[in-house]
Amino acid sequence: MELIINHQQKFFEEAPASLAELMYLETSRKSKGIAVAVNNQVVPKTQWASTVLQDRDSILIITATQGG
Template sequence: MKVIVNDEDYRFDAPLTVDALLSFLEHPLSGSALAVNQVIVPRPQWAELVLKDGDNVVVFQAIAGG
């Protein structure tokens, strides 16, 4: 299956959860937010939401500043 993450294509042999994707990408969970197909996904749903072929994921990292 193909998943697009921040405009980059990734291929996986089997469906995976959002948590598993972030683990694969070695992306820190702290301070992160994400959207799947332009819909923000609350953190409590990351372990349950299984990505589908063609899903478009955008990962945001919070930045402190003023």
């Protein structure tokens, strides 16, 4: 499966079962302060587990950071 994550192609031999599984793999198990959009549609965290990814989906992951 090919996914485009933050504008970079990434290939998976075994496709993540859901957006929640992808986020677990991509964010080092961090879950707070993260916003995700799939194909330009924001996906609430409550829907990550039920969001099934398709080949060539575009995922944008935004992580909040501290600083000023």
